[in-house]
Amino acid sequence: MIKLENVTKEYPGHSVALKEADADIAKGEFVFLVGPSGSGKSTFLRLINKQEDPDDGRIFVAGKDIGQLSSWKVPMLRRNIGSVFQDFKLLPNKTVGENVSFALEVIGRPKNVIKTQVPAICELVGLGDKVDKYPHQLSGGEQQRVSIARAFVNRPLILLADEPTGNLDPQTAIGIMRLLDRINKTGTTVVMATHDRGIVDTMRRRVIELADGLIVRDQAQGVYE
Amino acid sequence: MALRVDYIAKETGNNLIRNPSLTIATVLTVALSLSLLGAALLLQRGVDGLNTRFKDDIEFIVWVQPDAAQEQIDLVQRSLDESSSVSDYRFVNREETFTEFREFWADSPEVIDAVGPDELPTSFRVVPVVPDLALVQALGSEFEDLPGVLKVDFASEYIKQLNDFTNVASRVMIGAAIASALASSMLMYNTIRTALFARRREVEVMRLVGASNTFIRIPFMLEGLMQGLFGAAFSVLSVFALNRALRGLIEKTDFQLLDSFALPSGDLWQISIWLLVAGTLIGFIGSGIAVSRYLDA
Ligand SMILES: Nc1ncnc2c1ncn2[C@@H]1O[C@H](COP(=O)(O)OP(=O)(O)OP(=O)(O)O)[C@@H](O)[C@H]1O
Numbered sequence: 001m002i003k004l005e006n007v008t009k010e011y012p013g014h015s016v017a018l019k020e021a022d023a024d025i026a027k028g029e030f031v032f033l034v035g036p037s038g039s040g041k042s043t044f045l046r047l048i049n050k051q052e053d054p055d056d057g058r059i060f061v062a063g064k065d066i067g068q069l070s071s072w073k074v075p076m077l078r079r080n081i082g083s084v085f086q087d088f089k090l091l092p093n094k095t096v097g098e099n100v101s102f103a104l105e106v107i108g109r110p111k112n113v114i115k116t117q118v119p120a121i122c123e124l125v126g127l128g129d130k131v132d133k134y135p136h137q138l139s140g141g142e143q144q145r146v147s148i149a150r151a152f153v154n155r156p157l158i159l160l161a162d163e164p165t166g167n168l169d170p171q172t173a174i175g176i177m178r179l180l181d182r183i184n185k186t187g188t189t190v191v192m193a194t195h196d197r198g199i200v201d202t203m204r205r206r207v208i209e210l211a212d213g214l215i216v217r218d219q220a221q222g223v224y225e
Numbered sequence: 226m227a228l229r230v231d232y233i234a235k236e237t238g239n240n241l242i243r244n245p246s247l248t249i250a251t252v253l254t255v256a257l258s259l260s261l262l263g264a265a266l267l268l269q270r271g272v273d274g275l276n277t278r279f280k281d282d283i284e285f286i287v288w289v290q291p292d293a294a295q296e297q298i299d300l301v302q303r304s305l306d307e308s309s310s311v312s313d314y315r316f317v318n319r320e321e322t323f324t325e326f327r328e329f330w331a332d333s334p335e336v337i338d339a340v341g342p343d344e345l346p347t348s349f350r351v352v353p354v355v356p357d358l359a360l361v362q363a364l365g366s367e368f369e370d371l372p373g374v375l376k377v378d379f380a381s382e383y384i385k386q387l388n389d390f391t392n393v394a395s396r397v398m399i400g401a402a403i404a405s406a407l408a409s410s411m412l413m414y415n416t417i418r419t420a421l422f423a424r425r426r427e428v429e430v431m432r433l434v435g436a437s438n439t440f441i442r443i444p445f446m447l448e449g450l451m452q453g454l455f456g457a458a459f460s461v462l463s464v465f466a467l468n469r470a471l472r473g474l475i476e477k478t479d480f481q482l483l484d485s486f487a488l489p490s491g492d493l494w495q496i497s498i499w500l501l502v503a504g505t506l507i508g509f510i511g512s513g514i515a516v517s518r519y520l521d522a
């Protein structure tokens with residue numbers, strides 16, 4: 001589903017963020033990206049949905065070389081990749097339901113689809129009774145659920161999560177991981193960058209470890225270190 | 226992709242009212258610059274009208290001294306008859322001149338009372354063959370030196386002066402219009418940039434979930450377009466108002482020459498269309514630059 005071939009990314013004026021990285025992630029896999037701060041985890045994720053372009057190497061998503069993608073097709077790529085972040089990126093002036101429907105509205109999905117999908121997905125993430133609340137009326141864990149609902153409402157092939165539990169207490173984090181696990185079980189490939197040792201060690205999924213932009217470990221059913 | 230008209234209308238509307246003072250400032254600068262442009266076009270049309278109207282009208286007047294002898298008048302007349310450059314002329318006698326004089330000074334009876342018909346000069350209204358200003362002036366001065374001739378007036382000279390004045394005026398106005406159009410484009414650019422900044426979170430989310438570039442841009446482009454159009458609409462109003470004021474002024478002065486500066490409404494509508502096009506362009510250019518600068522990353 002995701003394949004990196006010899007990928008190098010250098011930010012101008014900074015050291016190399018990702019060096020000659022090779023990785024092959026199959027459909028339906030759940031992968032943890034671990035490594036110290038600044039090791040290139042976020043860069044790895046941003047390359048997959050073309051928020052950044054590599055300086056060298058090739059990246060394939062669903063068999064397509066995304067380096068060859070013309071700029072007007074990038075939105076189509078992103079419709080197949082959901083993104084979740086540490087800071088949720090919710091729109092404060094929209095309710096839960098509006099935040100989720102926004103993702104469908106702006107890609108031109110018909111109204112009747114939105115009407116049925118949004119309540120269903122809010123139910124799935126456990127926020128069926130909070131559809132009309134605003135983000136500031138929710139706990140951190142609930143806000144992250146909203147952002148996961150928004151990322152997943154278009155049923156993407158891939159879900160990228162950049163430290164989704166970074167701002168949450170351990171108990172809440174476990175709830176979020178259960179949710180991501182459930183989403184993974186529907187066949188969605190999940191790639192998650194994290195510093196959370198406990199989660200990685202409990203879930204025992206594939207672990208890719210980065211250090212200074214180099215992939216130093218790629219282990220099935222791995223642990224944090 | 227289905228174009229969601231309701232969504233776009235809502236977003237454009239929200240953008241327009243999010244920052245009312247900036248929106249108003251932008252609309253007003255567009256209105257100001259286009260009003261200047263409109264006034265310049267109005268003047269230009271007036272001059273064009275003036276020129277066509279007076280093209281084959283009286284070109285100069287030979288005034289004869291009130292106390293000129295009949296032989297002197299006959300001499301002038303003979304010279305006119307003989308001149309191959311004169312296509313036509315008409316003698317205006319004392320009574321006719323006095324009637325004109327009375328009409329002209331109708332508001333001031335004391336002037337009329339003070340002047341008797343005998344004190345007024347008679348005149349020849351001469352139409353030259355070639356209505357070229359230089360030729361007409363040369364021709365006119367030939368008659369200036371004839372005995373009994375008071376002076377030669379060139380109608381075309383007044384027209385030329387008026388022409389020169391309005392040309393300069395309309396050039397100045399067009400210059401000012403261009404300068405303020407540039408200013409309003411820049412203001413537009415800043416307004417749209419501000420709107421983009423205010424909506425950076427939405428834009429970020431839209432990009433992440435795969436909204437098309439067109440979809441993200443349309444509300445911002447439309448915002449600029451609407452502001453340009455609103456400004457243009459104001460300038461259309463001011464052009465109509467200006468024309469109306471001019472008409473009132475001209476009617477009051479009773480100065481025939483200026484008639485062509487009060488334009489028929491057909492001309493006004495034509496100018497209005499130009500102003501609306503210009504407003505649309507200002508909006509399009511200003512917002513287009515802002516959107517491509519800040520969304521093509
Ligand atoms: N937009 C950017 N411009 C310049 N340099 C950047 C940019 N983003 C990241 N970097 C640099 O690239 C390197 C890798 O950054 P990245 O964000 O991928 O690390 P990370 O593993 O996600 O770190 P963290 O765990 O702190 O989130 C760092 O040295 C960082 O300073």
Ligand SMILES: [Mg+2]
Nearest residue numbers: 041042043162
């Ligand atoms: Mg990071």
